[in-house]
Amino acid sequence: MNPNDDKRLIDSILGGEQADFAIVIERYQRLVAYLVARMIPKVADRDDLCQDIFIKVYRHLGEFQFRSKFSTWIATIAHNTCVNYLEKKRVSLYEDLQVADEDEASHGMEWIPSGDRSPLDRVEAHELRVTLEREIERIPLPYREILALFHLEEMSYEEIGTIMNLPEGTVKSYLFRARRFLRDRLLALYQMEAV
Amino acid sequence: MKHLRDDDLQLYLDRRLRDREKIDHLRHCPLCQERLDAYEAVFTGLRQAPQWTPAPDLQDRVLQKITQNPAESMYQKLMQVLVIIGLFIGALSISLPYLHTAQYVDSIKQMQAPKLTPDFSIWERLNFLPSLKALAGAFDFNYSMLVIAAAVLLVVALADHLIGLARSRTAPQR
Structure with missing residues:
Protein backbone atom coordinates (compact mmCIF):
# COMPACT_ATOMS: atom_id res chain seq x y z
CA MET A 1 0.00 0.00 0.00
CA ASN A 2 1.29 3.44 -0.92
CA PRO A 3 2.07 5.41 2.30
CA ASN A 4 0.81 8.61 0.62
CA ASP A 5 -2.56 6.95 0.04
CA ASP A 6 -2.72 6.05 3.71
CA LYS A 7 -1.73 9.58 4.71
CA ARG A 8 -4.42 11.16 2.55
CA LEU A 9 -6.96 8.72 3.92
CA ILE A 10 -6.01 9.37 7.55
CA ASP A 11 -6.06 13.15 7.04
CA SER A 12 -9.50 12.89 5.52
CA ILE A 13 -10.87 10.82 8.43
CA LEU A 14 -9.28 13.12 11.00
CA GLY A 15 -10.78 16.04 9.07
CA GLY A 16 -14.24 14.69 9.83
CA GLU A 17 -14.95 12.28 6.96
CA GLN A 18 -15.82 9.36 9.22
CA ALA A 19 -17.27 7.37 6.33
CA ASP A 20 -13.78 7.10 4.81
CA PHE A 21 -12.89 4.77 7.63
CA ALA A 22 -14.74 2.12 5.60
CA ILE A 23 -11.75 2.18 3.23
CA VAL A 24 -9.37 1.49 6.13
CA ILE A 25 -11.48 -1.50 7.14
CA GLU A 26 -11.62 -2.74 3.56
CA ARG A 27 -7.84 -2.44 3.12
CA TYR A 28 -6.74 -3.96 6.40
CA GLN A 29 -9.45 -6.40 7.43
CA ARG A 30 -7.55 -9.28 5.83
CA LEU A 31 -4.46 -8.51 7.94
CA VAL A 32 -6.55 -8.20 11.12
CA ALA A 33 -8.44 -11.40 10.28
CA TYR A 34 -5.18 -13.34 9.75
CA LEU A 35 -3.87 -12.26 13.13
CA VAL A 36 -7.11 -12.77 15.02
CA ALA A 37 -7.65 -16.20 13.46
CA ARG A 38 -4.14 -17.32 14.37
CA MET A 39 -4.28 -15.95 17.91
CA ILE A 40 -7.87 -16.64 19.01
CA PRO A 41 -8.93 -20.29 18.96
CA LYS A 42 -12.56 -19.53 19.90
CA VAL A 43 -14.24 -18.68 16.59
CA ALA A 44 -17.29 -17.12 18.29
CA ASP A 45 -15.14 -14.35 19.82
CA ARG A 46 -13.25 -13.38 16.67
CA ASP A 47 -15.86 -11.06 15.12
CA ASP A 48 -16.17 -8.97 18.29
CA LEU A 49 -12.39 -8.72 18.53
CA CYS A 50 -12.11 -7.55 14.91
CA GLN A 51 -14.71 -4.88 15.69
CA ASP A 52 -12.87 -3.78 18.86
CA ILE A 53 -9.57 -3.59 16.95
CA PHE A 54 -10.96 -1.29 14.26
CA ILE A 55 -12.71 0.90 16.83
CA LYS A 56 -9.36 1.28 18.66
CA VAL A 57 -7.65 2.10 15.37
CA TYR A 58 -10.23 4.82 14.77
CA ARG A 59 -10.01 6.27 18.29
CA HIS A 60 -6.19 6.40 18.22
CA LEU A 61 -5.83 7.48 14.61
CA GLY A 62 -4.63 10.93 15.65
CA GLU A 63 -1.69 9.34 17.52
CA PHE A 64 -0.27 7.61 14.41
CA GLN A 65 3.01 9.40 13.64
CA PHE A 66 3.93 7.68 10.30
CA ARG A 67 7.13 6.32 11.88
CA SER A 68 6.14 2.84 10.71
CA LYS A 69 3.86 1.54 7.98
CA PHE A 70 0.16 2.00 8.70
CA SER A 71 -0.27 -1.78 8.37
CA THR A 72 2.39 -2.37 11.06
CA TRP A 73 0.63 0.06 13.40
CA ILE A 74 -2.75 -1.62 12.83
CA ALA A 75 -1.23 -5.08 13.32
CA THR A 76 0.34 -3.88 16.61
CA ILE A 77 -3.09 -2.78 17.87
CA ALA A 78 -4.54 -6.13 16.74
CA HIS A 79 -1.74 -8.04 18.48
CA ASN A 80 -2.12 -6.11 21.76
CA THR A 81 -5.91 -6.44 21.74
CA CYS A 82 -5.66 -10.21 21.25
CA VAL A 83 -2.96 -10.55 23.94
CA ASN A 84 -5.16 -8.61 26.42
CA TYR A 85 -8.09 -10.85 25.56
CA LEU A 86 -6.02 -14.02 26.05
CA GLU A 87 -4.59 -12.75 29.34
CA LYS A 88 -8.12 -12.16 30.60
CA LYS A 89 -8.97 -15.72 29.57
CA ARG A 90 -5.78 -16.89 31.34
CA VAL A 91 -4.42 -18.54 28.21
CA SER A 92 -0.71 -19.27 28.40
CA LEU A 93 1.10 -16.96 25.96
CA TYR A 94 4.68 -17.99 26.48
CA GLU A 95 4.89 -21.73 25.88
CA ASP A 96 7.99 -22.90 24.11
CA LEU A 97 8.29 -25.13 21.06
CA GLN A 98 10.46 -28.20 21.46
CA VAL A 99 12.53 -28.73 18.33
CA ALA A 100 15.58 -31.00 18.16
CA ASP A 101 18.83 -29.07 18.09
CA MET B 1 31.22 -29.85 0.87
CA LYS B 2 29.03 -30.77 3.84
CA HIS B 3 25.29 -30.97 3.33
CA LEU B 4 23.35 -27.78 3.91
CA ARG B 5 21.95 -27.03 7.33
CA ASP B 6 18.18 -26.76 7.80
CA ASP B 7 18.45 -23.01 8.33
CA ASP B 8 20.17 -22.66 4.94
CA LEU B 9 17.38 -24.60 3.22
CA GLN B 10 14.80 -22.31 4.80
CA LEU B 11 16.82 -19.24 3.84
CA TYR B 12 16.99 -20.53 0.26
CA LEU B 13 13.20 -20.86 0.10
CA ASP B 14 12.86 -17.37 1.61
CA ARG B 15 15.20 -16.19 -1.20
CA ARG B 16 17.67 -14.95 1.38
CA LEU B 17 20.50 -17.46 0.90
CA ARG B 18 23.41 -15.52 -0.63
CA ASP B 19 26.27 -18.07 -0.41
CA ARG B 20 27.00 -19.21 -4.02
CA GLU B 21 28.81 -22.35 -2.90
CA LYS B 22 25.82 -23.52 -0.86
CA ILE B 23 23.42 -22.75 -3.69
CA ASP B 24 25.57 -24.79 -6.11
CA HIS B 25 25.73 -27.68 -3.68
CA LEU B 26 21.96 -27.62 -3.33
CA ARG B 27 21.51 -27.83 -7.09
CA HIS B 28 23.70 -30.91 -7.38
CA CYS B 29 22.99 -32.84 -4.17
CA PRO B 30 19.95 -35.18 -4.38
CA LEU B 31 19.80 -35.57 -0.59
CA CYS B 32 19.69 -31.84 0.06
CA GLN B 33 17.20 -31.51 -2.80
CA GLU B 34 14.92 -34.03 -1.13
CA ARG B 35 15.16 -32.15 2.17
CA LEU B 36 14.40 -28.94 0.31
CA ASP B 37 11.31 -30.54 -1.26
CA ALA B 38 9.97 -31.41 2.17
CA TYR B 39 10.38 -27.80 3.29
CA GLU B 40 8.85 -26.57 0.06
CA ALA B 41 5.69 -28.57 0.79
CA VAL B 42 5.46 -26.86 4.20
CA PHE B 43 6.09 -23.38 2.75
CA THR B 44 3.45 -23.88 0.04
CA GLY B 45 0.95 -25.08 2.65
CA LEU B 46 1.67 -22.05 4.84
CA ARG B 47 0.95 -19.68 1.98
CA GLN B 48 -2.30 -21.46 1.11
CA ALA B 49 -3.60 -22.09 4.61
CA PRO B 50 -7.42 -21.88 4.74
CA GLN B 51 -8.34 -18.54 6.22
CA TRP B 52 -11.07 -17.39 8.52
CA THR B 53 -12.94 -14.30 7.30
CA PRO B 54 -14.86 -11.86 9.51
CA ALA B 55 -18.66 -11.51 9.24
CA PRO B 56 -19.70 -9.45 6.18
CA ASP B 57 -21.30 -6.77 8.37
CA LEU B 58 -18.00 -5.88 10.14
CA GLN B 59 -17.74 -2.59 8.27
CA ASP B 60 -21.34 -1.61 9.11
CA ARG B 61 -20.95 -2.44 12.78
CA VAL B 62 -17.70 -0.48 13.13
CA LEU B 63 -19.05 2.55 11.24
CA GLN B 64 -22.22 2.48 13.31
CA LYS B 65 -20.15 2.58 16.51
CA ILE B 66 -17.78 5.33 15.43
CA THR B 67 -20.48 7.57 13.99
CA GLN B 68 -22.61 7.18 17.09
CA ASN B 69 -23.37 10.38 18.99
CA PRO B 70 -21.41 10.43 22.33
CA ALA B 71 -24.64 11.27 24.18
CA GLU B 72 -26.31 8.26 22.59
CA SER B 73 -23.37 6.11 23.63
CA MET B 74 -23.58 7.41 27.23
CA TYR B 75 -27.30 6.69 27.24
CA GLN B 76 -26.66 3.10 26.11
CA LYS B 77 -24.05 2.63 28.84
CA LEU B 78 -26.48 4.02 31.44
CA MET B 79 -29.11 1.57 30.24
CA GLN B 80 -26.66 -1.30 30.62
CA VAL B 81 -25.83 -0.24 34.18
CA LEU B 82 -29.53 -0.07 35.01
CA VAL B 83 -30.05 -3.59 33.68
CA ILE B 84 -27.19 -4.87 35.83
CA ILE B 85 -28.50 -3.11 38.97
CA GLY B 86 -32.03 -4.34 38.31
CA LEU B 87 -30.89 -7.93 37.76
CA PHE B 88 -28.66 -7.83 40.85
CA ILE B 89 -31.43 -6.64 43.16
CA GLY B 90 -33.90 -9.08 41.64
CA ALA B 91 -31.53 -12.04 42.05
CA LEU B 92 -30.66 -11.02 45.60
CA SER B 93 -34.27 -10.69 46.70
CA ILE B 94 -35.19 -14.08 45.27
CA SER B 95 -32.17 -15.98 46.59
CA LEU B 96 -31.91 -14.38 50.04
CA PRO B 97 -34.24 -16.72 51.97
CA TYR B 98 -32.18 -19.65 50.73
CA LEU B 99 -28.88 -18.23 51.96
CA HIS B 100 -28.97 -19.50 55.50
CA THR B 101 -25.87 -17.79 56.76
CA ALA B 102 -25.60 -17.14 60.47
CA GLN B 103 -25.23 -13.40 59.90
CA TYR B 104 -28.42 -13.25 57.88
CA VAL B 105 -30.40 -15.33 60.34
CA ASP B 106 -29.22 -13.03 63.16
CA SER B 107 -30.25 -9.94 61.29
CA ILE B 108 -33.64 -11.46 60.60
CA LYS B 109 -34.10 -12.28 64.27
CA GLN B 110 -33.17 -8.78 65.30
CA MET B 111 -35.82 -7.42 63.01
CA GLN B 112 -38.34 -9.95 64.33
CA ALA B 113 -38.90 -11.22 60.86
CA PRO B 114 -41.52 -13.77 59.98
CA LYS B 115 -40.37 -17.39 59.88
CA LEU B 116 -37.78 -18.03 57.16
CA THR B 117 -39.42 -20.33 54.67
CA PRO B 118 -39.22 -20.67 50.89
CA ASP B 119 -42.85 -19.50 50.58
CA PHE B 120 -41.82 -16.15 52.03
CA SER B 121 -43.34 -13.51 49.69
CA ILE B 122 -41.01 -11.46 47.51
CA TRP B 123 -42.21 -8.27 49.19
CA GLU B 124 -41.30 -9.68 52.63
CA ARG B 125 -37.92 -10.83 51.33
CA LEU B 126 -37.18 -7.33 50.13
CA ASN B 127 -38.26 -5.80 53.42
CA PHE B 128 -35.68 -7.84 55.27
CA LEU B 129 -32.71 -6.98 53.12
CA PRO B 130 -30.55 -5.46 55.88
CA SER B 131 -28.12 -3.64 53.62
CA LEU B 132 -30.88 -1.96 51.64
CA LYS B 133 -32.68 -1.07 54.83
CA ALA B 134 -29.53 0.54 56.20
CA LEU B 135 -29.01 2.42 52.94
CA ALA B 136 -32.58 3.66 52.94
CA GLY B 137 -32.25 4.69 56.60
CA ALA B 138 -29.15 6.71 55.83
CA PHE B 139 -31.02 8.68 53.21
CA ASP B 140 -34.29 8.80 55.16
CA PHE B 141 -36.01 7.04 52.30
CA ASN B 142 -38.35 4.12 52.03
CA TYR B 143 -35.98 1.52 50.61
CA SER B 144 -38.82 -0.38 48.98
CA MET B 145 -38.99 2.56 46.62
CA LEU B 146 -35.44 1.77 45.54
CA VAL B 147 -36.49 -1.70 44.51
CA ILE B 148 -39.54 -0.40 42.66
CA ALA B 149 -37.36 2.19 40.89
CA ALA B 150 -34.84 -0.51 39.90
CA ALA B 151 -37.61 -2.72 38.55
CA VAL B 152 -39.08 0.19 36.55
CA LEU B 153 -35.65 1.07 35.15
CA LEU B 154 -35.03 -2.56 34.27
CA VAL B 155 -38.27 -2.68 32.30
CA VAL B 156 -37.44 0.65 30.58
CA ALA B 157 -33.90 -0.54 29.69
CA LEU B 158 -35.14 -3.86 28.33
CA ALA B 159 -37.84 -2.12 26.29
CA ASP B 160 -35.21 0.30 24.94
CA HIS B 161 -32.96 -2.62 23.99
CA LEU B 162 -35.80 -4.41 22.19
CA ILE B 163 -36.77 -1.24 20.29
CA GLY B 164 -33.11 -0.72 19.28
CA LEU B 165 -32.87 -4.33 18.12
CA ALA B 166 -36.04 -4.00 16.03
CA ARG B 167 -34.73 -0.75 14.48
CA SER B 168 -31.36 -2.25 13.56
CA ARG B 169 -33.10 -5.17 11.85
CA THR B 170 -35.27 -2.90 9.74
CA ALA B 171 -32.46 -0.40 8.93
CA PRO B 172 -31.19 -0.55 5.32
CA GLN B 173 -27.78 -2.21 4.90
CA ARG B 174 -24.88 -0.20 3.46
Missing part, protein backbone atom coordinates in the same frame (compact mmCIF):
# COMPACT_ATOMS: atom_id res chain seq x y z
CA GLU A 102 20.23 -29.28 14.58
CA ASP A 103 23.82 -29.44 15.82
CA GLU A 104 23.05 -32.61 17.75
CA ALA A 105 22.51 -34.48 14.48
CA SER A 106 25.58 -36.14 13.06
CA HIS A 107 25.39 -34.82 9.51
CA GLY A 108 24.05 -31.38 10.32
CA MET A 109 20.58 -32.68 9.42
CA GLU A 110 18.36 -34.62 11.80
CA TRP A 111 16.20 -36.09 9.06
CA ILE A 112 18.22 -38.16 6.59
CA PRO A 113 16.37 -38.62 3.31
CA SER A 114 16.16 -41.98 1.58
CA GLY A 115 17.41 -40.61 -1.72
CA ASP A 116 13.93 -41.18 -3.11
CA ARG A 117 11.21 -38.52 -3.44
CA SER A 118 10.13 -36.71 -0.29
CA PRO A 119 7.21 -38.54 1.39
CA LEU A 120 5.32 -35.22 1.28
CA ASP A 121 5.46 -35.26 -2.54
CA ARG A 122 3.18 -38.26 -2.55
CA VAL A 123 0.46 -36.56 -0.47
CA GLU A 124 -2.43 -34.83 -2.19
CA ALA A 125 -2.17 -31.01 -1.85
CA HIS A 126 -5.54 -30.55 -0.16
CA GLU A 127 -4.85 -33.26 2.40
CA LEU A 128 -1.46 -31.74 3.14
CA ARG A 129 -3.02 -28.32 3.74
CA VAL A 130 -5.62 -29.73 6.13
CA THR A 131 -2.98 -31.67 8.07
CA LEU A 132 -0.70 -28.65 8.19
CA GLU A 133 -3.51 -26.45 9.50
CA ARG A 134 -4.17 -28.98 12.27
CA GLU A 135 -0.49 -29.03 13.18
CA ILE A 136 -0.28 -25.19 13.17
CA GLU A 137 -3.10 -25.10 15.74
CA ARG A 138 -0.91 -27.21 18.04
CA ILE A 139 2.07 -24.90 18.15
CA PRO A 140 2.38 -22.11 20.73
CA LEU A 141 0.91 -18.69 20.07
CA PRO A 142 3.95 -16.53 19.15
CA TYR A 143 5.05 -19.09 16.55
CA ARG A 144 1.61 -19.19 14.94
CA GLU A 145 1.48 -15.42 14.81
CA ILE A 146 4.91 -15.11 13.23
CA LEU A 147 4.03 -17.72 10.60
CA ALA A 148 0.90 -15.78 9.64
CA LEU A 149 2.64 -12.41 9.45
CA PHE A 150 5.62 -13.74 7.51
CA HIS A 151 3.93 -16.11 5.06
CA LEU A 152 0.51 -14.57 4.60
CA GLU A 153 1.29 -10.87 4.99
CA GLU A 154 4.90 -11.14 3.77
CA MET A 155 6.17 -8.87 6.54
CA SER A 156 9.86 -8.48 7.36
CA TYR A 157 11.49 -9.70 10.61
CA GLU A 158 11.75 -6.05 11.65
CA GLU A 159 8.05 -5.35 11.11
CA ILE A 160 7.04 -8.52 12.95
CA GLY A 161 9.41 -7.59 15.78
CA THR A 162 7.76 -4.16 16.06
CA ILE A 163 4.28 -5.68 16.16
CA MET A 164 5.11 -8.35 18.72
CA ASN A 165 7.65 -6.33 20.68
CA LEU A 166 10.37 -8.95 20.05
CA PRO A 167 13.97 -8.55 18.85
CA GLU A 168 14.49 -9.35 15.17
CA GLY A 169 16.77 -12.28 16.06
CA THR A 170 14.04 -13.85 18.17
CA VAL A 171 11.51 -13.45 15.36
CA LYS A 172 13.86 -15.19 12.94
CA SER A 173 14.68 -17.97 15.38
CA TYR A 174 10.95 -18.58 16.17
CA LEU A 175 10.10 -18.63 12.47
CA PHE A 176 12.77 -21.18 11.61
CA ARG A 177 11.90 -23.37 14.58
CA ALA A 178 8.18 -23.31 13.76
CA ARG A 179 8.76 -24.34 10.14
CA ARG A 180 11.16 -27.05 11.17
CA PHE A 181 8.68 -28.35 13.72
CA LEU A 182 5.95 -28.47 11.07
CA ARG A 183 8.19 -30.24 8.58
CA ASP A 184 9.19 -32.82 11.20
CA ARG A 185 5.56 -33.40 12.17
CA LEU A 186 4.42 -33.86 8.56
CA LEU A 187 7.33 -36.17 7.78
CA ALA A 188 6.65 -38.22 10.88
CA LEU A 189 2.96 -38.53 9.99
CA TYR A 190 3.39 -39.43 6.34
CA GLN A 191 6.47 -41.59 6.72
CA MET A 192 4.55 -43.57 9.29
CA GLU A 193 1.65 -43.94 6.87
CA ALA A 194 3.98 -45.10 4.11
CA VAL A 195 5.48 -47.87 6.28
